[in-house]
Structure formats: C-alpha cells, structure tokens
Amino acid sequence: VLKVVENLGVSYVRSNESYKTKLGAELRKLKFPYKALAEDDYEARRKDHISHFILRLAYCQSEDLRRWFLQQEMDLLRYRFNELTDSLRQKFLEHVNLSFEAISEDLKNELANELYMSTPGLSMTKVKEQMFYKVGLADAVDLFRARRVFIKDGFAYVPLKEIDAIVTNNYRAKLSKALALTARSLPSIQSDERLQPLLNHLSHSYIGPDYSVQKNTGKISLEQIDAFSMKSFPLCMRQLHKALRDNHHLRHGGRMQYGLFLKGIGLTLEQALEFWKKEFIRGKVDADKFDKGYAYSIRHSYGKEGRRTDYTPYSCMKIIMSNPPSQGDYHGCPFRHSDPELLKQKLQSYKIPPSGITQILELVKGMHYQLACQKYFELTHDVDDIGFSLNHPNQYFVESQRLLSGGRELKKELSSSGNSQQKCNSQESMNSNSTPTSSNTTADAELEGLEAYFTED
Numbered sequence: 001v002l003k004v005v006e007n008l009g010v011s012y013v014r015s016n017e018s019y020k021t022k023l024g025a026e027l028r029k030l031k032f033p034y035k036a037l038a039e040d041d042y043e044a045r046r047k048d049h050i051s052h053f054i055l056r057l058a059y060c061q062s063e064d065l066r067r068w069f070l071q072q073e074m075d076l077l078r079y080r081f082n083e084l085t086d087s088l089r090q091k092f093l094e095h096v097n098l099s100f101e102a103i104s105e106d107l108k109n110e111l112a113n114e115l116y117m118s119t120p121g122l123s124m125t126k127v128k129e130q131m132f133y134k135v136g137l138a139d140a141v142d143l144f145r146a147r148r149v150f151i152k153d154g155f156a157y158v159p160l161k162e163i164d165a166i167v168t169n170n171y172r173a174k175l176s177k178a179l180a181l182t183a184r185s186l187p188s189i190q191s192d193e194r195l196q197p198l199l200n201h202l203s204h205s206y207i208g209p210d211y212s213v214q215k216n217t218g219k220i221s222l223e224q225i226d227a228f229s230m231k232s233f234p235l236c237m238r239q240l241h242k243a244l245r246d247n248h249h250l251r252h253g254g255r256m257q258y259g260l261f262l263k264g265i266g267l268t269l270e271q272a273l274e275f276w277k278k279e280f281i282r283g284k285v286d287a288d289k290f291d292k293g294y295a296y297s298i299r300h301s302y303g304k305e306g307r308r309t310d311y312t313p314y315s316c317m318k319i320i321m322s323n324p325p326s327q328g329d330y331h332g333c334p335f336r337h338s339d340p341e342l343l344k345q346k347l348q349s350y351k352i353p354p355s356g357i358t359q360i361l362e363l364v365k366g367m368h369y370q371l372a373c374q375k376y377f378e379l380t381h382d383v384d385d386i387g388f389s390l391n392h393p394n395q396y397f398v399e400s401q402r403l404l405s406g407g408r409e410l411k412k413e414l415s416s417s418g419n420s421q422q423k424c425n426s427q428e429s430m431n432s433n434s435t436p437t438s439s440n441t442t443a444d445a446e447l448e449g450l451e452a453y454f455t456e457d
C-alpha cells in the first residue's frame with residue numbers, strides 16, 4: 001500500500017482530483033480498509049493497526065527508512081482524513097486529542113466577511129461552503145505566520161483545506177518521536193528469535209515473482225548479451241556488464257548480483273561458465289585459476305554444489321538496501337549508490353535527454369530510486385508510462401523484451417510474472433507478507449553460505 005502511495009505521490013500533484021481518484025482505485029484494488037472507520041469495521045481496523053505497528057518496528061531501523069515511512073504515512077493519512085464525512089472527521093479529531101471544533105453555521109455567517117478577507121484563495125461562496133475550525137494558536141503557528149487565517153480571541157479560524165496540514169504535521173511529530181523511541185527499544189526486540197528475521201527483512205522484502213523458474217533458459221546466446229545490455233538491462237546490470245567487459249573482472253558483490261541476474265534471464269550453467277571464463281582469462285586470471293577459484297562458485301549459484309540451493313536473482317529492494325558498494329565495486333543500484341554528478345554523466349553518455357536527466361535526478365533526490373529507474377525505462381524505450389511497478393531487475397528485462405519484441409517472445413513468462421505481480425500488489429496483508437519474507441529469510445541465510453565461496457576477488 002505504501003509503495004502505491006509513494007508511486008502516486010511522485011507521479012501526481014497530491015491535492016488534485018486525479019491523484020485522489022487514482023489512489024482510491026488503487027486502495028480498493030489492494031483491498032486496503034481505508035474506509036474502515038466510516039464503515040465501523042472493527043476487524044479491518046484491527047488488522048490495519050497491527051500492520052501499522054509491525055511496519056513501525058521494521059521501518060524505525062535507519063534514518064532512510066524512517067523518512068520514507070513517515071512520508072508515505074503522511075500522504076496516506078491526508079487522503080484518508082479528507083475522505084471522511086464531517087461528523088467522522090470531528091470524531092477523529094476528538095479521538096486523537098486535537099481539540100479543533102468546527103464552528104457553527106451561525107458563527108460562520110457572522111464572521112463571513114472577516115473569514116473571506118483573511119483567508120487567501122477563498123471566494124465568499126467558498127467561505128460559505130467550507131467548514132471552518134477553531135484552532136488554538138500553538139497548532140496554527142505556520143498559518144498565522146503566513147497570514148493565511150483569521151485570528152480572534154487567541155484562536156485561528158482554519159478552513160478545512162488547511163486543517164489536514166495541521167493534522168498531518170501533528171501526526172508527523174508524534175510518529176517521528178514514536179519511531180525514535182521504537183528504534184531505541186529494538187535491541188531487546190531483536191533478541192526475540194521469532195521477530196528478528198521478520199523485522200530484518202520486512203523493510204526490503206520482495207514478494208513478486210523470484211525469476212527462478214527459467215522458462216527462458218537456454219533461449220539466449222552469449223553473443224546477444226552485449227546488445228541486451230544496452231537495450232534491455234536496467235542501469236545496475238548495464239553498469240556491471242560494462243565494468244566486466246572493461247576490466248575483465250568483477251569483485252564478488254558484482255559477480256553475485258550480475259551472475260544471478262544472467263541466470264534469471266536464461267543463461268544455462270554451461271553458458272555462465274563459458275561467459276565468465278572467457279572474460280576473466282582476458283584479464284589477470286588464467287584458465288586454471290578460474291577453474292579452481294571461480295567455477296565452483298558459479299556451479300554453486302546454480303545449485304550444483306554445496307547445499308544445492310537454486311539461488312534466485314536479487315530484487316531491487318535487496319540491491320538498494322543491502323551490501324552497499326565500496327571503491328572498486330560496481331554492484332548496487334546506481335540510482336541509490338552513485339554520486340549524482342557521476343549518475344548525470346552516465347545518463348548523458350547514454351543519450352538520455354537533459355529534461356529526462358533532470359526528472360531522474362529529482363526522483364533520486366527524493367529517494368525514489370525505483371521510480372527513477374522506471375523513468376529511465378520510459379526514456380530508453382520511448383514510452384510515456386511503463387504501466388507496471390518496477391521491483392526487480394529481471395522484471396525490467398522481461399518487460400523491455402516484451403516491448404521491443406511487440407509482446408511476442410516472452411509472453412509466457414509475462415503472464416506468469418504479471419499474475420504474481422498482482423499477487424504482490426494485492427493487500428493480502430500480513431499473512432501474505434510474512435510467508436514470502438520468511439522464505440526470503442531462508443534464502444538469505446543460505447546465500448550467506450554462498451557468499452563465503454565468493455571471497456576471492
């Protein structure tokens with residue numbers, strides 16, 4: 001749900017009607033009980049509260065996570081608050097101890113002239129239509145400082161359209177404090193072995209298709225990879241491919257990220273061995289060293305060695321949230337981990353138009369890395385709206401291929417990934433969230449084993 005809120009908040013102006021219509025439609029699609037208060041649905045509200053508090057635990061763990069969570073919760077609250085009826089809004093304000101009282105029609109008519117003169121942007125007709133709230137000055141400092149409200153006897157008379165800002169600011173302050181407090185009590189919670197894996201993975205869990213079922217296996221040839229890297233690879237993989245071709249080597253973070261991605265797009269084990277070997281022996285690694293030091297780890301990632309786990313390619317969240325690259329590394333997400341100036345230069349060298357680069361950098365500045373990647377997809381594929389929410393580098397590849405081939409070649413994969421994506425988007429709430437997360441947890445634990453095999457740089 002919060003991901004959808006983020007998506008729409010970036011693509012639309014938050015106050016306009018199309019934003020509200022679209023968000024309403026998306027929340028209904030996800031079966032999010034945003035009208036639970038109006039419908040007096042106790043069970044739905046209970047689930048909503050539980051999921052909110054679990055997310056607090058998961059998202060209090062770093063400054064980045066806290067900021068992201070706060071922003072999306074603010075936007076969601078603003079929307080829900082504005083959807084309430086007048087009486088429910090009043091009930092809500094009382095419930096959260098915000099003693100703002102809607103003024104009576106009589107008082108409003110009496111003060112109509114003053115309200116009209118002191119409230120910029122409201123015509124007399126609007127003054128008559130809008131509800132006004134009597135708010136203590138301490139809660140309306142910003143408004144009276146900006147001379148946007150009528151003041152009388154120590155109270156500001158705030159129109160409904162400004163009340164949501166006071167409510168959300170109040171909520172932001174409370175939630176921010178609560179997240180800081182929760183973060184402080186994390187060590188004791190993390191010692192609980194039932195909660196710890198869930199919390200570690202929830203903030204970057206991925207519940208879409210894992211791209212481990214390679215219906216496409218063996219359908220691509222090694223000769224195609226250079227062309228694919230330019231047309232259909234997301235920036236992270238394009239960067240890794242270029243670094244590999246330039247340096248004939250990748251350090252272990254890069255080999256993991258890129259190797260599993262290539263496996264996901266359809267490289268067989270034999271092809272992977274040939275691909276990496278050919279490139280590495282062009283550099284400082286001879287064939288013997290490759291066979292001894294690197295071939296094992298590639299077979300391992302295909303589930304042919306060790307615990308025989310068939311490893312799955314990394315999702316965007318995993319790439320963005322874990323194992324940041326250090327100097328000499330090329331893995332990670334360029335939208336998250338590159339210096340903005342370097343990112344700009346890279347995009348310029350890939351012939352992205354200046355206006356597109358500005359849009360991408362704006363999204364990056366707002367920490368919307370996957371949306372920046374979606375914009376990159378749109379610009380490199382010349383489409384206005386990609387029509388899907390990007391969560392996985394292999395999804396990027398599949399969608400790109402579908403578009404470039406007119407929807408023919410990868411149809412089968414797409415229909416299955418599409419379904420799973422829907423599954424990912426549908427709010428099956430905590431149950432569906434926790435199942436894949438725990439399976440991710442197992443996979444991650446096993447991956448740690450695999451990483452040990454990649455120690456040689």
Ligand code: SF4
Pocket residue numbers: 234235236237315316319320332333334335369370373391392393396
């Ligand atoms: Fe790669 Fe995802 Fe970052 Fe795009 S958003 S560059 S697919 S990690």
